[in-house]
Amino acid sequence: MTLDQPPMNTSSASSPVSSPTPKAAPLCLPAPAQPLASPAHFSADYSPSLEFDNTPQPLPTLPSQHVSAANPAISDLTTTSTLSEYGLQIHRHYSTVHCLACLIAWIPSKVAGHLRSHGFTLSNKSEEKLLHVLKTLQVVDKETPLHPKELGPPVEGLATTHGFCCTICNYACVKASMIEKHIGKHKEMASQYGIAYRTGHVQTFFSPTQRHYFEVTAPPPPPSNNSSMLEFYTTNLLPALTATTKVLQPIHHHELPLMVQMTGWHDHLATHLVDRNDIKNLLDLVTVPTRGSGSRLAMLSNIAYEYLHLCGRRITKSSFEIRKMLQKYPMETVHFKPLEDEETTQRYATILAKLANAIIKSIDSSRNKSGYQFPLSTADIANANGLLKHLKEGANKNEQVIALHILVHPFLSHFATVMDSEEPGSKWNRVIECFIALLSVQENGSFKPPSAMTQPLAILKYLCRITCFLHALAQLEDSTKDLES
Numbered sequence: 001m002t003l004d005q006p007p008m009n010t011s012s013a014s015s016p017v018s019s020p021t022p023k024a025a026p027l028c029l030p031a032p033a034q035p036l037a038s039p040a041h042f043s044a045d046y047s048p049s050l051e052f053d054n055t056p057q058p059l060p061t062l063p064s065q066h067v068s069a070a071n072p073a074i075s076d077l078t079t080t081s082t083l084s085e086y087g088l089q090i091h092r093h094y095s096t097v098h099c100l101a102c103l104i105a106w107i108p109s110k111v112a113g114h115l116r117s118h119g120f121t122l123s124n125k126s127e128e129k130l131l132h133v134l135k136t137l138q139v140v141d142k143e144t145p146l147h148p149k150e151l152g153p154p155v156e157g158l159a160t161t162h163g164f165c166c167t168i169c170n171y172a173c174v175k176a177s178m179i180e181k182h183i184g185k186h187k188e189m190a191s192q193y194g195i196a197y198r199t200g201h202v203q204t205f206f207s208p209t210q211r212h213y214f215e216v217t218a219p220p221p222p223p224s225n226n227s228s229m230l231e232f233y234t235t236n237l238l239p240a241l242t243a244t245t246k247v248l249q250p251i252h253h254h255e256l257p258l259m260v261q262m263t264g265w266h267d268h269l270a271t272h273l274v275d276r277n278d279i280k281n282l283l284d285l286v287t288v289p290t291r292g293s294g295s296r297l298a299m300l301s302n303i304a305y306e307y308l309h310l311c312g313r314r315i316t317k318s319s320f321e322i323r324k325m326l327q328k329y330p331m332e333t334v335h336f337k338p339l340e341d342e343e344t345t346q347r348y349a350t351i352l353a354k355l356a357n358a359i360i361k362s363i364d365s366s367r368n369k370s371g372y373q374f375p376l377s378t379a380d381i382a383n384a385n386g387l388l389k390h391l392k393e394g395a396n397k398n399e400q401v402i403a404l405h406i407l408v409h410p411f412l413s414h415f416a417t418v419m420d421s422e423e424p425g426s427k428w429n430r431v432i433e434c435f436i437a438l439l440s441v442q443e444n445g446s447f448k449p450p451s452a453m454t455q456p457l458a459i460l461k462y463l464c465r466i467t468c469f470l471h472a473l474a475q476l477e478d479s480t481k482d483l484e485s
């Protein structure tokens with residue numbers, strides 16, 4: 001409500017009532033209203049050049065305000081330009097003058113003294129003017145016990161403290177000893193009421209020795225427009241930011257980690273890294289289903305493990321000369337050692353299973369929601385379907401292992417024979433390069449750091465070796481059907 005609004009209906013209100021408005025608006029001092037033309041009856045002591053501070057009409061005691069969403073709460077406090085200079089406000093319902101620094105009501109005779117305690121220097125003339133304003137506004141000038149008619153929200157302009165409230169009458173205070181003393185007065189009734197008092201929020205208008213407290217409901221939380229930037233960010237901005245599935249893209253190439261700049265993973269996968277859902281679908285390609293999922297592809301982990309195991313056995317049985325070649329020809333004193341412990345073999349098998357999983361999923365539109373395609377030949381696709389056929393319960397283990405070998409060998413051997421002179425960008429014609437790019441992607445669309453990529457690369461290097469070895473061995477024996485010997 002602003003000062004120039006017409007006064008509300010005053011007919012029904014003869015005594016101060018509760019102000020039931022939830023105080024959503026902060027206690028701020030409104031801008032001084034335009035002074036009205038000076039009334040004729042004003043005494044000559046106040047020349048027209050002085051500010052006539054009679055803007056608000058004498059305050060009526062108002063009935064309850066009706067607050068709704070369409071008509072939100074408005075402050076019960078108002079002020080005038082003179083009063084606002086001293087941080088004083090008038091309560092519309094109670095016609096009391098409040099010091100906003102102390103949140104206490106003062107009677108006019110005590111106002112000047114109180115303002116001096118706040119460090120204001122009031123000349124006689126300004127004190128006179130202040131008292132005149134207060135008199136004009138007909139503020140309460142006796143420390144009479146004021147309180148809302150019924151329990152309601154805190155009265156604006158008054159401090160709210162924790163206190164004790166009598167459950168039999170409306171007595172309230174802030175000291176436990178006082179409430180105990182008071183309860184004594186209800187002796188005969190206390191037994192039927194049980195505990196005769198409770199703790200609650202209390203307020204008082206004036207500051208005389210005999211303070212008159214009354215109970216109010218809990219004060220509302222602080223208004224949101226006084227909140228910190230952080231609170232505004234977390235309540236208003238963050239939900240909107242987290243609701244989107246779009247991924248922030250680097251503005252410049254230099255924002256990418258050096259390894260990503262060099263590998264070109266970001267460029268290669270650009271269209272698949274725009275949205276979190278796309279990324280999820282992309283990562284699904286390199287995620288082998290768990291055994292409980294019911295997917296046939298879950299068997300790949302076991303088959304890959306068997307494959308590594310078989311290679312290990314065959315390499316161990318082979319001659320020193322062959323194992324020396326596997327390591328690095330022509331180093332003579334070092335020879336290739338296949339994996340021995342189960343845990344490491346399992347870890348290596350995981351990468352191999354992921355590779356087979358990615359290829360099989362990518363050629364099946366019902367499995368490949370990402371749309372990503374590996375550079376596969378017709379033969380590769382036939383090999384992938386061949387392995388898929390062997391993924392069923394009770395299938396011949398040896399045939400499964402051979403089918404896996406037939407699928408991955410062309411990719412790994414191609415990867416093993418890269419020429420330095422190849423055209424830039426042509427590496428995306430190699431399945432393993434594409435596979436490494438997929439392995440590097442993280443859920444948020446960023447890429448794994450180099451430290452997290454050395455292991456997969458080392459594993460792929462190992463897989464290249466054993467696959468090529470097994471292939472050479474099979475050719476030697478002129479049969480891939482009898483790898484186990």
Ligand SMILES: [Zn+2]
Pocket residue numbers: 099100101102103114118
């Ligand atoms: Zn004060």
Ligand SMILES: [Zn+2]
Pocket residue numbers: 166167168169170171182186
């Ligand atoms: Zn009582």
